[in-house]
Amino acid sequence: MKNIYLVPLILSIFSLAVIAIALQLDTSPEMIVGDSMQARSFPIFLMILKLILIGILTFQFYKNNPKPVVLEKYHTWGSMFLFLLFYLLTVYTDMFIGIFVVIFLMSILWGEKRIWVAFLTATITPGLVFLLFDYVLKIRFPRGILMNLYYG
Amino acid sequence: MFEQAISAMASVVVDPYLLGLIFATTILGVIIGVLPGLGATTGAALLLPFTLTMDPVHAIAVLATIYVSATFAGSITAILINTPGTSAAAATTFDGYPLAQKGEAGRALGIAVISSTVGGIFSVLILCFAAPLLARVAYEFRSPEYFALTVFGLSMLASISAGGAVKNLIGGIFGVWLSTIGAERVTGIERFMFGNYELYEGLHFVPIFIGLFAISELLVQSKTVDKIIKTVSMKAVKLPTLEDYKKIWKTILRSCGIGTFIGVLPAEGATVASMIGYSEARRWSKNKKEFGKGSIEGIAGAEAANNAATGGAMVPTMVLGIPGSGTTAIILVGLMVHGLRPGVYLFTEQVEKVYQIFGSMFVANVMFMLMGLYAAKLFARVSLVPTQILWPIVFALSVIGAYAFQGQLLDVWLALIFGVIGFFARRHGFSVAPIAVGLILGEMVETNLQHSLKMFDGAWWMILTQPLALMFLVFAFLGLCGPVIFSWITKQKD
Incomplete structure (x- = not known):
């Protein structure tokens, strides 16, 4: 077939x-x-x-008789794998640890050669988003290692 | 009524908070529009969770502003880097980029800005007059008419975006099926929940839309990480000259009409409008040979039409609850989340809010014109943000946005699952917009069919005896089978 x-x-x-x-x-x-x-x-x-x-x-x-779809490169499949990693990290550690790890690894996977840029993006983005949602929009995030420290 | 409408629209201008919000959102919308891949729909899906705590008018104003400004901004990258920021700007590349290559990028952008603004304002004015009139007609609608209308809306999915009619309809039916997940509304019987009681009230639109539009786009963009973007140089945006105006005013007016009309049709959007606007500009032009080589009529035709479609698409969205495009599907969700139930009620009980939203769209059109004229060069630089930085940020916004809607991790998993589903759908030529529209219309179809069956004691064919319902069903049939029948007739004649 x-x-x-x-x-x-x-x-x-x-x-x-x-x-x-x-x-x-x-x-x-x-x-x-x-x-x-x-x-x-x-x-x-x-x-x-x-x-x-x-x-x-x-x-x-x-x-x-359409052309068969060309298989994507590792960037796409790697990104999907990172989603799975995000799930595991969120369930077993903390949502923000998951976001940090995924942003960092995704930047590297997609071709960012400067480690410090990937690290800064992975640190600043969730930090800013957390501040916005926690202080302005008053959203409570799910408990995990970091959130337990924050909420007490 | 008229005075109330005018004062409500004028109140937008004297509300500094709302003005500031529209200004900030216009900047954001233009940035979203110039970033290839991150169009109006993705932008609205990402911003929807941020609007949850806002006042209803402010929230919808934010989403509508993103819609109009991102639709325009797609033309900036279409002209400067030959990559449409949004699919609605695809037709702008045909002549915008060739004109830019000739060293006239500023002139091309000037034409795009003015045409988009005229198109946008024209459609908002039509929206102001047409929506209440349509609402008056819709006041007479009962369940059979609404059922037939939603079937018509679903049939129009056949032509929504790329992908082919059959694939779009399969996507639409999948979306309608998704709406059946949860407890059935009349009997309370649980459907496809598999014991998961968080799904009792059905799938929520927000995480699904974030998945379908934002996360699937992230996976699609992962295929373009090696792409090198080349920009053409631009001095400053030039306003069209008197000579230019003489050449394009007819095209702009024609495209305003085309765009608004296409936008009003359920499930049709700015992309279709800009393609038709462009081809009509070519058909009526005296300089057909210039098309494809940098014709200003081509740019004006496409740009006026795609922005005119934004106001047009808001008509069925707000009056009938039937989204005119992927972005208006998100705006519709925004209306529902904020308790503004689309339909006749909105135009009878909450007229002031409706006209404040229209007024916001009007102001947004003026604001993006000023930004387009004075800051297009700056915004064009944003398009050079590396994908390896931009899309991981989109991931963070997506998962937190999905979580923020109800504070449930299940919504995050749903967003990721639907992101992957959306990616595989797009990989095989299925568009995700029909799934989203089907999901929204699904409940309307089933509920109105149930009510109609009760009305007619189970005799479903009695729906056909209702003149308006019959008319919509005939339109649906023609929309689905018309092209096949006409091509068969033409073949027989040949």
């Missing part, structure tokens, strides 16, 4: 999965729903519509 058909395939599997899950949803008694729809009806209708469109898309791919 050609790579270009992967997208319609994934979309179709997703739509079928949604239909399967929707069919498991509870139904409401007739006196509540009346002449209207059950909660499952609308998502199922949407997915059927989507499957029809996926069929048309596949036919378009078959007729036009």
